[in-house]
Amino acid sequence: MKSKGVTFSQEPREEEYGTVVVFEDLYGNRWDLYQNRQN
Template sequence: MASISVPLHTDKLGFTLVEDTPQPGKRWVVVTPNPESDCNILLARAANERQESFIGNQCGGRVFLFLQTDNFWRDYNAMKAKGVKFCQKPREEEYGTVVVFEDLFGNRWDLYQNKQS
């Protein structure tokens, strides 16, 4: 069974660990990109072979999650220095600055900053 990658979220993405509670047959892990907000991510381990077959491809190769920042270049450079795998070079879009990166399991994320930020 695949493990939950807390260090990716805490060490490389700078998230804060909110909770890590073992439960019968599973582990309850909650992280947040900003401890001052109500935004949390619950990380769940695959419970069977069928679920394991989807690890890294939950969205069919599309971006799975979006991480908005108020300082794109600060966060991009920090993540890059920590070894986060980027799938492309940052680009300017009509809505703002964006780059796609992958977590340890191949799930794709967007790091982006709105032009209004």
């Protein structure tokens, strides 16, 4: 995603439900991208 110009607000972090990273779109809106934890 970085190679396509996506700006990440922070490093990925581990939560109880999975991995989360926050990124900004072209208009400055922040989005949370989740990857569910495997059971």
